Amino acid sequence: MTEVITKYEIGRTIVNVIQAGEERATYGKQLLKGVSKILTERLGDGWSVETLKRCRKFFTIFSTKEIGTTVMTQSSDSNLVNGVDQIQKITERPIKSTEKYSFTLSWSHYLVLMRIESDEERRFYEIEAQKQNWSVRQLQRQYNSSLYERLAISKDKDSIMRLAQEGQTVNKPDDIIKNPLTLEFLGLKPDASYSETKLENAIIDKMQHFLLELGKGFLFEARQKRFTFDEENFYVDLVFYNRLLQCYVLIDLKVDKLAHQDLGQMQMYVNYYDRYVKQDFEKPTIGILLCKEKKDALVELTLPKDSNIYAQQYALYLPDKKLLQAKLREWLEEQEE
Known part of the structure; x- marks a missing residue:
């Protein structure tokens, strides 16, 4: 955390002292070249213009995370030499008290977050990275997979705002x-x-990645879980338990277009678990048909509204982020109308 705070204070000095409180001075590039040159002469390598730009951007974006301060406080010490002197002191005397800061991630995490233009989306990934203890690679993957857009689409405006304020909440x-x-x-x-067996084997081999993609609270219980009813054996492809919802989650894999028979079969699986497996304190079982292709009209016609069964499409490639962003904007406009 010391590195993050140091970078933040260097950014503050660049903005408030060297640039005299201006967020981005017109002569900022030349100033940073001068700062880079002097710091390199004094302290050695590691003080490129790009590094200083990242520090400045970090302060500009995250300055509201410092408790009890304003974003921009103009300083009278506005010359380059004084600014460089302050930066040198920051690097030579690490900040010991971190109480007024609320940073929780590594500098590498914040480098990823700073690339996200939307304040709401950036805040969502910051909250989730903290709560879920994501590595930098996991954070990058979740951003590349457009997790925010995929969760936000089809939610109402208030729920989308909660994503930015609270991260993903699992209540239903x-x-x-x-x-x-x-x-x-x-x-x-x-x-x-590929067959459903090959798809299942691939998921089992990458179960840690699959659990990350499923989201919060999932625990893996079994594959090809057998249960016997009326002297006949049935097999559920994948059985999970969600500790936040306190219920079983049954997943059946379909590599072809979803048929109404698939929905009926899952309804039977869910009924069996609700009647013979779940405990009284547990919530109703959820059934998910993970399919390559589905028709919403067929799903709606086949299943009752309170069935607790979902047909969920999967993709074997990262989604087009710009396309999802456009779809989300369109959805929000419809909500406002």
């Missing part, structure tokens, strides 16, 4: 559904032919 079955579920990490080619 709808909260765990994303369309599509992105499974690019399986290594299966979208245009290749």
Whole structure:
């Protein structure tokens, strides 16, 4: 955390002292070249213009995270030499008290977050990275998979605002559904032919990645879980438990277009678990048909509204982020109308 705070204070000095409180001085590039040159002469390598730009951007974006201060406080010490002197002191005397700061991630995490233009989206990923203890690689993957857009689409405006304020909350079955579920990490080619068994094996081999994509609270229990009813054996492809919803989540894999028979079969699986497996304190079982292709009209016609069964498409490639962003904007406009 010391590195993050140091970078933040260097950014503050660049903005408030060297640039005299201006967020981005017209002569800022030349100033940073001068700062870079002097710091390199005094302290050695590691003080490129790009590094100083990142510090400045970090302060500009995250200055509201410092408790009890304003974003820009103009300083009378506005010359370059004084600014460089302050930066040198910051690097030579690490800040010991971190109480007035609320940074929780590493500098590498913040480098990823700073690339996100939307304040709401950036805040969502920051909250989730902290709560879920994401590595930098996991954060980058979740951003590349457009997790924010996939969760936000089809939510109302208030729920989208909560994503930015609280991150992903799991209070009801709808909260765990994303369309599509992105499974690019399986290594299966979208245009290749593969069986449900091959898809299942790929998921088992990459279970840690799959749990990350499923989201919060999921625990893996079994594959090809057998249960016997009326002297006949049935097998559920994947059985999970969600500790936040306190319920079983049954997943059946379909590599072809979803048929109404698939929905009926899942309804039977869910009924069995509700009647013979779940405990009285647990919530109703959720059934998910993970399919390559579905028709919403067929799903709506086949299932009752309170069925707790979802047809969820999956994709073997990362979604087009710009397309999802446009779709989200369109959805928000419809909500406002």
